[in-house]
């Protein structure tokens with residue numbers, strides 16, 4: 323498997339080794355490279371199709387990362403979408419997971435379809451929300467078009483997000499909109515800088531060990547790189563863009579036996595949220611997630 327030669331967001335060809343440096347998963351080493359132009363950090367090499375399948379199998383991924391709070395989170399997303407949807411009703415959720423967003427969207431009157439890679443997860447989505455749920459292969463064969471295409475927590479999982487969104491443009495009705503949301507993992511955030519400093523201190527004292535997490539997020543990016551990807555690279559018109567802070571991944575559910583490390587991380591997570599709330603103005607810089615509504 324060869325190293326990635328270009329930044330997946332801006333396509334620039336130069337990058338340097340950067341935080342979080344590397345992860346080892348299933349006995350394979352993946353490096354993190356930071357684009358010298360837009361500052362996006364990306365995984366290199368890309369995991370193979372077979373490896374990705376293992377990463378995304380329901381047991382190893384959705385059970386760990388998506389649980390009830392996803393439903394709460396997506397209530398806010400649907401509320402935001404409602405403000406910009408106008409008369410648009412048909413909606414495709416690309417990478418719908420277990421259907422939490424679709425469920426909320428359906429309750430608000432959208433006519434919903436979803437597409438999801440994993441067979442078991444599709445079944446779960448069908449059971450939850452009664453929307454039409456397709457595999458990617460079924461979706462490619464369809465001539466259906468949609469007023470709204472939602473990609474929630476999806477772009478960071480794609481090897482080539484540019485190609486994916488370009489392809490989805492063909493499924494958009496004239497006057498349709500994209501609704502993107504997801505993490506900005508190396509944006510200005512207390513959690514990010516705390517983790518970055520901690521890692522570099524450990525590296526300085528040579529007590530650092532490589533992470534052993536599956537490389538699920540192939541792209542870690544920032545606010546400006548995300549905006550430029552939508553507006554410059556994809557040529558979309560930005561109708562709405564907002565960033566906010568959740569303290570992720572430091573604000574996790576309290577384990578039965580919480581360690582001092584858990585408490586410290588929780589304090590850092592809350593501090594991150596608090597500071598982002600204090601930041602004045604509508605065009606905030608602090609935050610670890612974004613929502614964007616774009617038109618062609």
Ligand SMILES: [Zn+2]
Pocket residue numbers: 329330331332333334357358359360361362
């Ligand atoms: Zn770049």
